[in-house]
Amino acid sequence: MDWLDYLTVITYRLGFILAVPSILLLPWEAETGFPALKACYVAATMCACCLHIYMKSFRLLLQAATWGGLVCYVLGFGMFGLGGAFITLGGLCFKEYFCFKVPGLRAQPVILAALWFALVFDFEPVAQVLAAASALLFLIVSIAKWRMPLHFDIGDKTKFEV
Template sequence: MNHTEKLMANPEHKEQLDGLDKISVVSYRLGITLFALSLLSLFSAELLCVLELETAPVLREWSINFIAVSAALSAANIHVYDKKVRAIIAWSSWIGLALFIVLPSKEWLYIGFIFITFSGIALKESYCFKVKGLNLVPLLLILSVLVLWMKEPTILAALVGLSGLIYTVLAIEKWKMPLHFDIGNKANYEI
């Protein structure tokens, strides 16, 4: 088994899925979809902020809340064979979600941990899909955290908008696939 095969599910293997497997795959894909929509919503909120419109803070808060929900959905249902890689991807979100609750004013910090998860997902999915820019997403998300810390809404809008578009294409491609593609061979998962 090569390095890539150790990291994620093998779409060539058709595993028999039970109900929990199907729920897991659908939840993972919902997390990716919600993340894409949340980034696009955050893009809109940041543009409204630049325009100094009153609705910006409310839309921004909803966007960040949905980013948190998408992190929980995706982190709880990530399908990666290698347990160390899976732990890094998943636990980044759990740490981010804990910080979201404990330190809600430190957006850049908890969003940074959540973005580690979605950077890992982007890299994982780039092995399966030739979505343009998917390998660029980790850099865009890292820069987004820096810009979030610097409180630069114009630059943040551009970064999360582009990331959101790339993730939207990924979400569309994921929903086209049969569910068993995400699971691969259950025997290969490290426990």
């Protein structure tokens, strides 16, 4: 591993950590003053720009979801763009399930989709429960990621599709 590998692995893992409070506080953003929506975009961007997925098509799909979401946010469609960030974060959780077998982690894309709908349609109690469940799963997978050596995230570089 070179210095850039270390930097991207650490950035990727920090994106998962940032996802915990940002998703947890999304339903309470107005009350807390914490910029949860912006933090979700930052978390997804940190993960998307530092993906180590062998298959180029999946890597580009997850990255494009975040970049598309950011464009929507810049154009004034923040909640619509949040769906793109959730696609990336949910997809990565699904991928991480195969590494860590965390119960419920495969459901994270569905939880995030339901959270997005609850936020858009202002179902506040439902959004609060879903945000808490999603944040808990992000916390568990973040802890699991940081417990393993950094080079495990890179894997075999010869298998990457460029």
